[in-house]
Amino acid sequence: MEKLLTISNKHHSGIELLSVELWREIFDYFNVNDLWYSFRGLNKHIDGIIDQVQLHLNLERKGKYDYYIKNILPFIDVVNIRSLKLRKHNRIKHFFSISSLQSLVQLRLLSLEYIYSFDDNLFTFWNQLSSLKYLRSLRVIFGSKFRSNNDLEEKQFIIRSIFTQDFCPLLNCIIIKNYGNDSVNTELPIPSLIQTTKTTNIKYLTIDRLTFVDLIELLPALQKTKSFCIDDEFFCNDQLFTQRIVPITMSLMPECSKLDLSVPADMTFEHIEYILKHTPNLKKLIITNDWHLLDAKKWESILAVRCLRLLEFELTCNGADNDTDYEEAGYDFEAECKMTTFWTERNSVVMHESYGEDDFYFTIVKFHIGKVSYLQFLSRLILQKSGQAYIFSSF
Secondary structure, eight states: HHHHHHHHHOHHHHHHOOOHHHHHHTTTTTHHHHHHHHTSSSSSHHHHHTTTTTTEEEESSSSHHHHHHHHHHHGOGGGGHHHHHHHHHHHHHHHHHOOOGGOOTTOOEEEEEEEEOOTTTTHHHHGGGGGGOOOOOOEESOOOOSSOOOHHHHHHHHHHHHHHHHHTTTEEEEEEEESOOTTTTTTOOOOTOOOOOOOOOOEEEEEEEEHHHHHHHHGOOTTTOOOEEEEEEEEOOTTTIIIOOOOOOSSSSSTTOOEEEOOOOOOOOHHHHHHHTOTTTTOEEOOOOOOOGGGGGHHHHHHHHTTTTOOOOEEEEEETTTTHHHHHHHHHHHHHHHHOHHHHHHOOOOEEEETTTTTTEEEEEEEEEHHHHHHHHHHHHHHHHHHSOOOOOOO
C-alpha cells in the first residue's frame, strides 16, 4: 500500500487511468477511517470517487469515533452511509445531535448498543425510524452490564411501530433487548400492539422478553421468519386460553427452522404445542426453563407429531440440588432416553451440570440427527405421504 501511494504521488496521470469500478473495488477492503487516512487528499479524481462510495461506519471504539467526528464527518454526504454501528449512550446522543437519524435515508444496517432512554414521551428519536425505508437490519441493546435500562416504553414503541405502523418495511433482521433485565412489569403486554394482518420481510427476530399474548398478535407478521429467539423469558398470563387463543387453520411461521425460547414456570406443554403447530418445518428447537417441562413422554408425544423435520433438540432445565422432585424428574428422563425408541434412535443424551459453586443445577437433554438419519427421515416421510405408512416415531 505504501508503494502504491508513493507511485501515485509521482505519477498522478497514471493512477487516474485506473477505472472507477476498480477503485471502488479497492475501497471496499477498507473501513471508512482507514480509507480516509490512506486515500483522501491523494488527488481530486480519487477524492471524487471517495465522495460517492457507500460508507460503512463501525464507530464502536472510542478512538475510531473521535477520528471520524474530527476528520470525516464534516466532509461527507450522510446519504452515502449504508451501515452504522455505535456503542455507548453518550456517543450515540452526540452523533445524532450532529446528524439526525432521519437524514440517513439510505441506511441498510443500524446497531446501537448500550443505549438508555431518551426520556421523551413523544418518542421523537425513535419516530425517525419511519424515514429508513431501506433498512434491512436493526440491532438495539438497551442498558449495559453496569446499569440496566428500566424504561421499557421505548423498546415497546419500536416493536409496535415496526409491526403495526409499517416502520422500516424492508427489515429482515431485528434484535431488540436489554443488556440487564431487572426491569419491573416486564411481563405486561406491549401497549397498543394490535394483531397484525400484513406479512413482514422479517427473517431473523430476537426479543429478550415477550408475553404469550404479544406473540399471538405478532404471528401473522412472521410468515417469512426463519429464526425466532426469546432469549430471556417468555411470559404468560390469565388470558391465554380464554380470549386470545383460537384453533389454527394454517401454520403462521411455515419457514421457521430455528426456535429458541426461554420460558417461565407458568408455561405449559399446551403453550409449547400451540407454538409448534405454527412451525411445521422446524429443524432446531432450544427450550430453556425450570424443571416443570422435564417430561420425556410429553416431549415425545409433541415432537413426534409437530416436529417431523427436527434435527436438533436442546432442553435445559434448572432446579435446586436439594429438590427431590427435580432430581427424580431428571433421572426419569434419562431412563426414558436409554430405553425408549424415540430417544434411543436419536442418540439422545442427558447431562447434569452444576452452576459454579451455587446450589443450582442444570439438566440438559440433547439430540442431533446426522445427514444419513435425515435422508432416512425423508424417505419415510415420502412413504407416509403416499399412504404406504401411517405414522412413525423416529427418523
